[in-house]
Amino acid sequence: MADQSGVLADVRRGMIPAHIYNDRELFELEKQRVFGRAWVFVAHESEIPQPGDYVVRRVLQDSFIVARDEKGVVRAHFNMCLHRGMQVCRAEMGNASHFRCPYHGWSYRNDGRLVGLPFHQEAYGGEAGFRRKGRRLLPAPNLASYNGLVFLSMDPDAEPLEEFLGDFRFYLDYYTRQSPTGIELRGPQRWRVKANWKIGAENFAGDMYHTPQTHISVVEIGLFREPKAQKRKDGCTYWAGNGGGTTYKLPPGDLDERFRYVGYPQQMVDRMKQMFSADQLRVVGDDGFMISAASVYPNLSFVHNWPRVADSDDVLPFISLRQWQPISEDETEVLSWFAVDAEAPEEFKALSYKAYLMCFGSTGMFEQDDVENWVSLTSTAAGSMARRLLLNSRMGLLEDGAEVVPALTCDQFHGPGVAHAGYGEYNQRELLNRWADDLERPAKPAPTLEVGVGEQARVGSPA
Amino acid sequence: MRAVRSPLGAHASPLLRTGRSLPFCDERHQRAHQWLVDEAWLLDAQAYEEWLDLLTEDIHYLMPVRVTTALGAGYDTSPGMAHFDEDKYSLSRRVARFLTEHAWTEDPPSRLRHHLGNVRTFATEEPDHLVVDSATLLYRSRGDVREASVVSAGREDLLRRTPHGWKLARRTVMVDDAVIRMQNLAIFL
Numbered sequence: 001m002a003d004q005s006g007v008l009a010d011v012r013r014g015m016i017p018a019h020i021y022n023d024r025e026l027f028e029l030e031k032q033r034v035f036g037r038a039w040v041f042v043a044h045e046s047e048i049p050q051p052g053d054y055v056v057r058r059v060l061q062d063s064f065i066v067a068r069d070e071k072g073v074v075r076a077h078f079n080m081c082l083h084r085g086m087q088v089c090r091a092e093m094g095n096a097s098h099f100r101c102p103y104h105g106w107s108y109r110n111d112g113r114l115v116g117l118p119f120h121q122e123a124y125g126g127e128a129g130f131r132r133k134g135r136r137l138l139p140a141p142n143l144a145s146y147n148g149l150v151f152l153s154m155d156p157d158a159e160p161l162e163e164f165l166g167d168f169r170f171y172l173d174y175y176t177r178q179s180p181t182g183i184e185l186r187g188p189q190r191w192r193v194k195a196n197w198k199i200g201a202e203n204f205a206g207d208m209y210h211t212p213q214t215h216i217s218v219v220e221i222g223l224f225r226e227p228k229a230q231k232r233k234d235g236c237t238y239w240a241g242n243g244g245g246t247t248y249k250l251p252p253g254d255l256d257e258r259f260r261y262v263g264y265p266q267q268m269v270d271r272m273k274q275m276f277s278a279d280q281l282r283v284v285g286d287d288g289f290m291i292s293a294a295s296v297y298p299n300l301s302f303v304h305n306w307p308r309v310a311d312s313d314d315v316l317p318f319i320s321l322r323q324w325q326p327i328s329e330d331e332t333e334v335l336s337w338f339a340v341d342a343e344a345p346e347e348f349k350a351l352s353y354k355a356y357l358m359c360f361g362s363t364g365m366f367e368q369d370d371v372e373n374w375v376s377l378t379s380t381a382a383g384s385m386a387r388r389l390l391l392n393s394r395m396g397l398l399e400d401g402a403e404v405v406p407a408l409t410c411d412q413f414h415g416p417g418v419a420h421a422g423y424g425e426y427n428q429r430e431l432l433n434r435w436a437d438d439l440e441r442p443a444k445p446a447p448t449l450e451v452g453v454g455e456q457a458r459v460g461s462p463a
Numbered sequence: 464m465r466a467v468r469s470p471l472g473a474h475a476s477p478l479l480r481t482g483r484s485l486p487f488c489d490e491r492h493q494r495a496h497q498w499l500v501d502e503a504w505l506l507d508a509q510a511y512e513e514w515l516d517l518l519t520e521d522i523h524y525l526m527p528v529r530v531t532t533a534l535g536a537g538y539d540t541s542p543g544m545a546h547f548d549e550d551k552y553s554l555s556r557r558v559a560r561f562l563t564e565h566a567w568t569e570d571p572p573s574r575l576r577h578h579l580g581n582v583r584t585f586a587t588e589e590p591d592h593l594v595v596d597s598a599t600l601l602y603r604s605r606g607d608v609r610e611a612s613v614v615s616a617g618r619e620d621l622l623r624r625t626p627h628g629w630k631l632a633r634r635t636v637m638v639d640d641a642v643i644r645m646q647n648l649a650i651f652l
């Protein structure tokens with residue numbers, strides 16, 4: 001494999017070799033060194049509320065059954081039969097107490113345990129030849145959740161999820177903890193785009209600069225009043241822990257007025273005032289910022305916007321979670337969920353869903369234009385000229401590295417991390433710096449498991 | 464086609480088909496078939512203002528998200544989620560956007576061809592309403608680098624006779640992909 005240290009050094013200077021958005025060798029490295037260790041979102045607990053509910057989700061090519069077992073525990077197992085490797089579950093969602101492999105009929109409980117093995121005695125000599133007891137589908141190497149968001153890491157030694165997310169949890173709460181029950185997720189819509197997965201993650205992390213240009217049409221048709229260039233530039237970006245995002249500056253008002261300005265009914269505002277910390281409320285009420293888009297490294301993003309959903313002046317907020325699931329260096333499967341506070345009034349949920357569909361997802365009027373840009377960028381990055389071009393991702397920095405505008409002080413912005421008002425590419429750099437750190441660090445060999453012979457997992461050579 | 468519930472479809476007409484499909488020589492079938500062919504030409508040409516005029520004020524335009532489920536699951540759409548779940552207002556915004564000079568995803572425009580087939584027409588309990596099934600295959604080609612993309616779908620439409628001609632009062636589009644192989648749905652089916 002080619003030495004990538006020059007590429008990584010350029011990225012750390014904020015100069016991006018254009019080919020990183022369409023490069024097979026880098027993608028092979030990303031598979032091992034980014035997706036082989038990061039915490040990757042797979043599901044939300046609200047998608048599998050009842051015992052036996054399951055969804056099948058992938059991390060790259062690896063398919064996992066994410067199921068709630070009969071005791072209510074959420075588990076994730078590699079979707080491959082221990083016998084000869086057939087896919088155990090070929091549906092993408094459903095409810096099942098057991099999964100029976102269609103090939104030779106081994107069956108597994110929804111907690112992963114192998115419980116049925118036809119002709120165990122005759123074919124294997126029973127437990128003496130093949131110990132069925134205690135055997136289960138290969139569990140996800142690491143599984144954890146925060147606010148009901150279930151993450152999976154391929155690294156058994158991954159740092160705890162809470163540490164991985166770090167202070168970004170402060171911002172995650174705005175999207176996912178508006179009431180004691182939290183959000184419910186619907187979807188996802190799934191579609192494939194011929195674009196590199198990093199572009200969406202960078203865009204949602206901090207690209208306020210594109211909004212007035214790319215999305216001018218949604219302002220012109222009266223859907224969304226905020227993205228006007230002047231208004232967008234008054235917002236700030238923040239980076240904290242392993243994620244960062246963008247905000248809009250709200251007009252003057254107190255906390256309640258500002259939540260209502262984006263369309264939350266008072267009963268939802270009252271619950272948020274119970275749920276959020278003093279500083280979380282100060283960011284809105286005192287500092288006047290409302291969270292909008294965000295990304296958690298490597299490939300999970302969020303949106304919170306407040307368009308008009310009918311022919312009136314009223315706006316209504318919606319939340320979306322989306323994942324940029326890499327297929328190859330030039331293709332990404334987008335999974336886009338609609339999320340809403342589970343305790344919200346039914347009418348609010350219906351209109352918020354409508355707001356989501358109009359703005360984001362496979363048909364969303366914002367998203368349509370984003371994707372066009374990213375597809376075009378990706379195909380242009382394929383050739384040899386792109387290897388001669390270092391793109392400038394230094395917005396917000398002077399040539400000597402000093403900042404164009406100073407970071408907001410803790411009186412101006414009460415959230416953790418570093419925040420800057422106006423346009424900048426601080427967050428895109430933060431995201432790609434983490435990417436460079438990961439790409440630099442070789443992956444450890446993963447343990448392998450022998451089915452039915454050695455009882456111990458052993459460490460083999462990396463795939 | 465299975466019934467799909469939508470949280471936004473309550474305003475739409477609930478009229479259902481009655482009986483078997485009408486003979487192809489039946490004038491009602493011929494009228495419905497011609498309506499669909501004419502509509503397909505408007506959609507190919509992206510003549511969206513004219514298309515919008517063909518929709519009733521109480522239109523419900525629904526395209527559920529399809530999911531892969533076990534045979535006995537009893538559902539094959541994502542509960543409470545769709546690609547399109549539209550009323551006249553939201554469709555009018557989508558059309559208005561295409562008419563701005565800044566809908567980048569369609570500038571330059573796609574080359575579109577809606578292939579229409581398998582048309583069956585059914586009477587309803589009201590003579591002014593027909594239910595029409597059809598299959599559509601959209602071929603969409605953009606630029607000169609990427610391969611073209613295709614969406615295949617079945618549709619169930621409710622057509623209504625009005626003083627201004629036949630109009631579309633309800634459409635359910637059952638797309639045949641769980642994962643859409645098209646960069647966005649900046650099109651109509």
Ligand code: FES
Pocket residue numbers: 081082083084085086101102103104105106
């Ligand atoms: S492969 Fe699953 S039972 Fe044989």
Ligand SMILES: [Fe+2]
Pocket residue numbers: 203210211214215366370
């Ligand atoms: Fe955007």
